[in-house]
Amino acid sequence: GQNIDQPTEMTATEGAIVQINCTYQTSGFNGLFWYQQHAGEAPTFLSYNVLDGLEEKGRFSSFLSRSKGYSYLLLKELQMKDSASYLCAVEDSGAGSYQLTFGKGTKLSVIP
Amino acid sequence: DVKVTQSSRYLVKRTGEKVFLECVQDMDHENMFWYRQDPGLGLRLIYFSYDVKMKEKGDIPEGYSVSREKKERFSLILESASTNQTSMYLCASSLGHQPQHFGDGTRLSIL
Numbered sequence: 001g002q003n004i005d006q007p008t009e010m011t012a013t014e015g016a017i018v019q020i021n022c023t024y025q026t027s028g029f030n031g032l033f034w035y036q037q038h039a040g041e042a043p044t045f046l047s048y049n050v051l052d053g054l055e056e057k058g059r060f061s062s063f064l065s066r067s068k069g070y071s072y073l074l075l076k077e078l079q080m081k082d083s084a085s086y087l088c089a090v091e092d093s094g095a096g097s098y099q100l101t102f103g104k105g106t107k108l109s110v111i112p
Numbered sequence: 113d114v115k116v117t118q119s120s121r122y123l124v125k126r127t128g129e130k131v132f133l134e135c136v137q138d139m140d141h142e143n144m145f146w147y148r149q150d151p152g153l154g155l156r157l158i159y160f161s162y163d164v165k166m167k168e169k170g171d172i173p174e175g176y177s178v179s180r181e182k183k184e185r186f187s188l189i190l191e192s193a194s195t196n197q198t199s200m201y202l203c204a205s206s207l208g209h210q211p212q213h214f215g216d217g218t219r220l221s222i223l
Contacts, residue, residue, distance in 0.1 A: 033211060042202060042214035043155075087155065091209065098143045098162065098206060099170070104154035 002026045004103035011109045020073045020106045028093030034073045035087040083110045116215035124221045131190040135203030143206045144186035148199040193222045
């Protein structure tokens with residue numbers, strides 16, 4: 001089976017840095033995705049990691065350790081518009097082709 | 113840009129009705145997915161398809177069926193709607209292992 005854990009809620013201050021963790025246990029691994037979802041809107045793709053290490057994309061970075069079953073999303077210079085839910089999703093090579101299993105999401109609130 | 117279009121943003125139906133949710137993508141993606149999203153439960157996969165006329169069950173297929181007659185269109189069917197199927201339904205498409213692109217969602221209420 002698959003199990004993906006991430007914190008339910010986090011609060012951070014505008015201009016600060018926040019790290020959202022994700023741990024997973026899957027029978028296989030083809031990659032890990034991070035999505036952002038604003039309230040009432042569709043999820044939008046943020047980042048993809050398939051190899052260990054850090055992927056940087058502007059203010060957002062994502063890290064993966066396959067041996068530890070661990071990833072994090074790092075958001076720098078937080079802005080009010082970053083208030084959203086952040087979804088961690090794993091593509092499990094043991095499941096159906098290209099199928100993603102999502103965590104329950106982390107609701108981030110950015111306060112002034 | 114990839115465009116995934118779901119036919120309705122809001123839909124209200126009655127218990128026992130047959131309900132059709134339509135999804136169309138314009139990027140020739142081979143993979144298409146239907147999820148439902150509920151508070152505290154996250155996104156759960158109902159069905160997916162990786163080719164025309166192909167379908168695979170996801171984690172929660174009971175009470176649902178799907179149809180993929182053309183590559184660009186993936187339909188979700190609630191055979192006999194029940195109140196526990198009130199939810200946000202999201203369609204997505206992807207090419208190979210590329211990221212999935214989501215539609216805006218259909219908020220379905222079953223009365």
